[in-house]
Amino acid sequence: MIDTLRLTAEEAMELLDRGDVSSAELHAAYLAAIGERDPELHAYLRTIDASDGNDNDAGVPIALKDLITTRGVETTAGSKILAGYIPLFDSTVASRCRQAGLPFLGKTNMDEFAMGSSTENSAYGPTRNPWDPERVPGGSSGGSAAAVAAGLAPWALGSDTGGSVKQPASLCGIVGLRPTYGTVSRYGIVAFASSLDQIGPMTKTVRDCALLYRIVAGRDPCDSTTVELPHPVEIPERENLKGLRIGVAKEMAEAEGIEPGVRAAVDRAIELARSLGAEVGECTLPRSMRYGLPCYYLVAPSEASSNLARYDGVRYGFRASENERVRMYERTRDEGFGDEPKRRVMLGTYALSAGYYEAYYGQAQKVRTIIRDEHAQAFEQFDVLLSATSPTVAFRLGERTQNPLAMYLSDLLTIPANMAGLPSLSIPCGLSDGLPVGLQLIGPQFSENTLFGAAHALERALGFDYVPERLR
Amino acid sequence: MSLTREEVLHVARLARLALTDEEVERFREQLSAILEAVGTVAELDLADVAPTSHPLDVVNVWAEDEPRPSLGVEEALANAPERDGNFFRVPPA
Numbered sequence: 390m391i392d393t394l395r396l397t398a399e400e401a402m403e404l405l406d407r408g409d410v411s412s413a414e415l416h417a418a419y420l421a422a423i424g425e426r427d428p429e430l431h432a433y434l435r436t437i438d439a440s441d442g443n444d445n446d447a448g449v450p451i452a453l454k455d456l457i458t459t460r461g462v463e464t465t466a467g468s469k470i471l472a473g474y475i476p477l478f479d480s481t482v483a484s485r486c487r488q489a490g491l492p493f494l495g496k497t498n499m500d501e502f503a504m505g506s507s508t509e510n511s512a513y514g515p516t517r518n519p520w521d522p523e524r525v526p527g528g529s530s531g532g533s534a535a536a537v538a539a540g541l542a543p544w545a546l547g548s549d550t551g552g553s554v555k556q557p558a559s560l561c562g563i564v565g566l567r568p569t570y571g572t573v574s575r576y577g578i579v580a581f582a583s584s585l586d587q588i589g590p591m592t593k594t595v596r597d598c599a600l601l602y603r604i605v606a607g608r609d610p611c612d613s614t615t616v617e618l619p620h621p622v623e624i625p626e627r628e629n630l631k632g633l634r635i636g637v638a639k640e641m642a643e644a645e646g647i648e649p650g651v652r653a654a655v656d657r658a659i660e661l662a663r664s665l666g667a668e669v670g671e672c673t674l675p676r677s678m679r680y681g682l683p684c685y686y687l688v689a690p691s692e693a694s695s696n697l698a699r700y701d702g703v704r705y706g707f708r709a710s711e712n713e714r715v716r717m718y719e720r721t722r723d724e725g726f727g728d729e730p731k732r733r734v735m736l737g738t739y740a741l742s743a744g745y746y747e748a749y750y751g752q753a754q755k756v757r758t759i760i761r762d763e764h765a766q767a768f769e770q771f772d773v774l775l776s777a778t779s780p781t782v783a784f785r786l787g788e789r790t791q792n793p794l795a796m797y798l799s800d801l802l803t804i805p806a807n808m809a810g811l812p813s814l815s816i817p818c819g820l821s822d823g824l825p826v827g828l829q830l831i832g833p834q835f836s837e838n839t840l841f842g843a844a845h846a847l848e849r850a851l852g853f854d855y856v857p858e859r860l861r
Numbered sequence: 862m863s864l865t866r867e868e869v870l871h872v873a874r875l876a877r878l879a880l881t882d883e884e885v886e887r888f889r890e891q892l893s894a895i896l897e898a899v900g901t902v903a904e905l906d907l908a909d910v911a912p913t914s915h916p917l918d919v920v921n922v923w924a925e926d927e928p929r930p931s932l933g934v935e936e937a938l939a940n941a942p943e944r945d946g947n948f949f950r951v952p953p954a
Binding site for chain 1: 868869872873875876877878879880881884888891892894895896898899900901902903905907910911912913914915916917919922924932936937939940941942943949951952953954
C-alpha cells in the first residue's frame with residue numbers, strides 16, 4: 390500500500406530503484422487517490438491514463454499546470470478560449486520530463502492565463518485548499534499546489550510570473566521554487582508576461598525541489614532567453630547555516646497587511662536560522678517594496694496585452710459565431726476571456742497606448758532598474774534574504790474576488806524579487822490558526838544551490854508536517 | 862485617476878473586445894482604481910535611469926540558419942474552428 394499523502398518523490402525513486410514498486414503501480418496509486426479526494430478539491434482539469442501516450446514509464450509520475458503544452462493532451466491554461474485545443478507538440482519542460490521517464494498524471498487547474506492569486510479565475514471552477522476546503526489554495530498554480538499537498542501527485546510543475554508558484558506553495562504548506570529567469574525554457578508555455586514567466590517545481594521537500602529543478606533546467610535552443618546553468622544543480626545535504634549571512638528587509642518585515650500569526654511564524658524561523666549558525670542582519674529595500682507592485686501591474690499587463698493578441702478565433706480554440714470578421718474577433722475575445730484577462734489586456738493596452746507609453750510602461754521599466762539595483766546592493770552584504778511569502782494564510786473563497794486590488798496585494802512580497810529576475814523559494818515554516826505559513830528565501834541570480842542548502846537545513850530544523858491535519 | 866466611458870470603449874476597441882454595457886461600467890470603475898494605484902510610479906524622478914526590459918544581461922543570441930521540417934498543412938489546420946481546403950476559413954470583412 391502506497392501512502393501517497395506522505396511519500397516524497399525521492400522516496401518513490403528509491404522504491405522504484407529497489408524494484409518494490411513499478412512506475413505503473415505508482416501511477417495507479419495516485420490516480421486512485423485523485424478519484425478519492427479530487428472531487429472535493431478540483432486540483433485537476435484532466436487526468437492522463439498510464440497507457441495514454443505515456444511511453445515514458447520508468448520514473449516518478451508528475452502533474453503539470455495546464456499552461457504547459459503537452460502533445461495530444463488538451464491544454465487550456467484555465468481559459469474557455471482554449472477549450473478543445475489539442476497541441477501538436479510538447480513544451481520543452483514536458484519533453485524533458487518525458488526524457489527523464491516521468492509519466493504524466495494530468496493537467497492541473499489554474500487561474501486563467503496564470504492571472505490571479507486564488508485559482509478562482511479558472512474558467513473551469515475553483516480549486517480548494519486541502520487544509521481547509523472553504524479556503525483557496527492560492528494561485529495561479531493552485532491546482533499543482535493542492536495536488537502535491539493532498540497526495541494527488543508526488544511532485545508538480547507550476548509557473549510563476551508575480552508569485553504564482555511561491556504563494557500557492559505557501560498557502561498549501563509545500564515547497565515551491567521560482568528559478569532564476571532564463572534557467573528553465575518557456576518554449577511551449579502559454580505566454581502571460583514573457584520577461585517574467587518562469588516554470589518552477591512544486592514539491593513536498595526541498596530535496597525533491599532540487600531533483601525536479603535538475604530535470605527541467607538548462608539552455609534550450611528553442612528559447613533564446615535561456616542560458617546554460619553556471620553550476621550543476623546540487624541536491625542539498627546541509628544541516629546548519631554556519632557562515633550564511635541572512636538579510637531581513639525592514640520594509641518586508643513591517644509591510645502593511647502581514648497577519649500577526651504569519652509574522653510570528655516567520656520570526657520564529659529567523660530565530661531558528663540564527664540558532665543554526667546564520668548571521669542575521671537588517672537590510673533595506675524601500676523603493677522595491679513601495680513601487681514593486683505598481684511596477685509589476687504595468688509591466689505584466691502590457692506584455693499580456695501583446696501575448697494575448699493571438700487569440701482571435703482563427704487558428705485554434707473558441708470562435709464566436711459572427712458574420713463579419715472584426716466583429717468575430719471582438720465577440721470571440723469578449724466571450725472567450727474571463728474578467729481578469731480582460732482587465733489586464735485593457736490595462737496593458739492603455740499603458741502602451743499613444744500619449745501614455747512613457748508615463749506608464751516606460752516609467753515602469755525604469756523602476757525595474759531601481760529594483761534590480763536595490764537588490765544587488767543588499768546582496769553585497771547578504772547571501773540570502775528572508776521574508777514571509779504571503780502576507781496572509783489561505784483566505785476564504787470569494788473573499789477577494791470582488792476587489793481586484795485586494796487580490797493583487799497577495800503578491801506584495803513575492804513580486805520585487807521577480808521583477809529583478811532573482812531566484813526565490815518558499816518553504817512551510819509553521820501554522821497560524823491551523824493553516825500553513827510560507828517563508829520566502831531570495832538569492833542573487835543563479836544562487837539556487839545556496840537557496841536549496843539553506844532551505845534544506847531550515848526544513849530539517851523546523852520539522853513541519855506537510856500532510857494537512859484533516860487528512861492525517 | 863478616473864477613466865471615462867469613452868476611454869474604456871477606446872481601449873476595448875484597440876484590444877478587440879466587444880464589451881457589454883454592464884462590463885463597460887464595471888471595468889471603468891475597476892480600471893480607474895488600478896490606474897490610480899499603479900500611477901504612483903510617476904512620483905519617482907527617473908530621468909537618468911536606463912530602462913530594464915529583460916532581467917538577464919544577454920544580447921544577440923545567434924543560431925545557425927539551418928532548414929528544419931515544419932508543421933504540415935493537415936497538422937496546422939488540425940485545431941482550426943473552420944477550414945476550407947488548405948485554408949483557415951473566416952467570415953468576410
